[in-house]
Amino acid sequence: MTQFLPKGGVYLAPIAGYTDVGFRAVCSMCGADVTYTEMVSAKGLCYDSARTADLLYTTDGEKVKCVQLFGCEPDFIAKACGNPLLEKFDIVDINMGCPVPKIVKNGEGSALLLDADKAAAVVRAAKAVRDNVTVKMRLGWSDKSGAKDFALRMQDAGARAVAVHGRTRDMYYSGKADWDAIAEIVAALDIPVIANGDVTDIDSCNAIIRHTSAYGVMIGRGALGDPDIFSRIKGIEPMGRGEALRRHIEIMLAHHPAVKVCADIKKHIACYLKGIRGGKELKNIAFNASDITAILELASRI
Ligand SMILES: Cc1cc2nc3c(=O)[nH]c(=O)nc-3n(C[C@H](O)[C@H](O)[C@H](O)COP(=O)(O)O)c2cc1C
Known part of the structure; x- marks a missing residue:
């Protein structure tokens, strides 16, 4: 409805x-x-x-x-x-x-x-x-x-x-x-x-x-x-940035080819990493990553 x-x-x-x-x-x-x-x-x-x-x-x-x-x-x-x-x-x-x-x-x-x-x-x-x-x-x-x-x-x-x-x-x-x-x-x-x-x-x-x-x-x-x-x-339980990024990527992967997700998620990653300790280093890893597995692995480190 x-x-x-x-x-x-x-x-x-x-x-x-x-x-x-x-x-x-x-x-x-x-x-x-x-x-x-x-x-x-x-x-x-x-x-x-x-x-x-x-x-x-x-x-x-x-x-x-x-x-x-x-x-x-x-x-x-x-x-x-x-x-x-x-x-x-x-x-x-x-x-x-x-x-x-x-x-x-x-x-x-x-x-x-x-x-x-x-x-x-x-x-x-x-x-x-x-x-x-x-x-x-x-x-x-x-x-x-x-x-x-x-x-x-x-x-x-x-x-x-x-x-x-x-x-x-x-x-x-x-x-x-x-x-x-x-x-x-x-x-x-x-x-x-x-x-x-x-x-x-x-x-x-x-x-x-x-x-x-x-x-x-x-x-x-x-x-x-x-x-x-x-x-x-x-006032609900927070998801956490790393978990949010991981789920975000997985839902994207269910709809789009991995190469597109890998390219499109990078601008989001800059946002997810903003203000996070070690964010600069993680951002470099993400921006140089050529496959989504590396980005998913990064999500687990946030
Ligand atoms: C990068 C960017 C893209 C936007 N794209 C749209 C859009 O597609 N349609 C729209 O109505 N507003 C768009 N907006 C405006 C936002 O919907 C919103 O009205 C504006 O950012 C003010 O709200 P905020 O202070 O909460 O960001 C965009 C804003 C930004 C920063």
């Missing part, structure tokens, strides 16, 4: 290049209530769904599964939403926050913040095919003053929830996330608003809930290399 976003839940944000099937599974085991794929091209799904399918594996352990699409053409969005590969996902989320030039130059990602009519048309196109459509937005391109109206437009277009990253496009990932602006959107909308930006531990998780009264909290960078951020917030 299709699930909706849980109230009071802690969500793993979509992170391009990182929220692969293994990482999502491990974060779910550690207590993440909702997990998002990285952003997936709606056009890519329409033209070459076999290649895009690689980003769409899921495991039963994921509690509420969200697939995030990017695109700005309603026809492609509608067609992508109808792709059978998306059926296993509970929610289709539309990316209105990606700041990178390669995306915004096509009018996608955070460029949609500059054109609420187009953004609303994208949501309506998705809604014509799927019921559970959500939006992940930033506060604006460079000016935050239109954030509340933009969010209201997405609600009117049929979005069932909005996740708000409290930065503008121009801020990229630096500067402080503006939780006041998120609180204003929470107060203005009738649909659930998920607060996102700068949650790195239990204290900041509690603080963002207090500050914004949001329906849920979304964590991005704070989870990289540390899926136990969810265990700590939920």
Whole structure:
């Protein structure tokens, strides 16, 4: 049965290049209530769904599964939403926050913040095919003053929830996330608003809930290399970084060829080893490893 976003839940944000099937599974085991794929091209799904399918594996352990699409053409969005590969996902989320030039130059990602009519048309196109459509937005391109109206437009277009990253496009990932602006959107909308930006531990998780009264909290960078951020917030037994890395790799191996896993896991390893004693030496071993067995052996040493 299709699930909706849980109230009071802690969500793993979509992170391009990182929220692969293994990482999502491990974060779910550690207590993440909702997990998002990285952003997936709606056009890519329409033209070459076999290649895009690689980003769409899921495991039963994921509690509420969200697939995030990017695109700005309603026809492609509608067609992508109808792709059978998306059926296993509970929610289709539309990316209105990606700041990178390669995306915004096509009018996608955070460029949609500059054109609420187009953004609303994208949501309506998705809604014509799927019921559970959500939006992940930033506060604006460079000016935050239109954030509340933009969010209201997405609600009117049929979005069932909005996740708000409290930065503008121009801020990229630096500067402080503006939780006041998120609180204003929470107060203005009738649909659930998920607060996102700068949650790195239990204290900041509690603080963002207090500050914004949001329906849920979304964590991005704070989870990289540390899926136990969810265990700590939920008060459950931590998995430990080495065990998390080992399970992460094993789940990846169940879905992808070992050479791909070996290449893709390296950027995660840099995160898993951050702040760990002897991490530099282990990182060198991992980066020079040519087969996954050596990396698995390394996981046992963390
Ligand atoms: C490397 C990287 C990749 C990201 N990829 C996506 C993405 O695919 N889709 C998306 O909506 N947001 C993406 N984000 C933004 C995060 O989902 C999140 O909104 C942002 O990092 C702020 O939350 P945080 O302070 O908890 O990290 C990405 C962020 C980073 C750092």
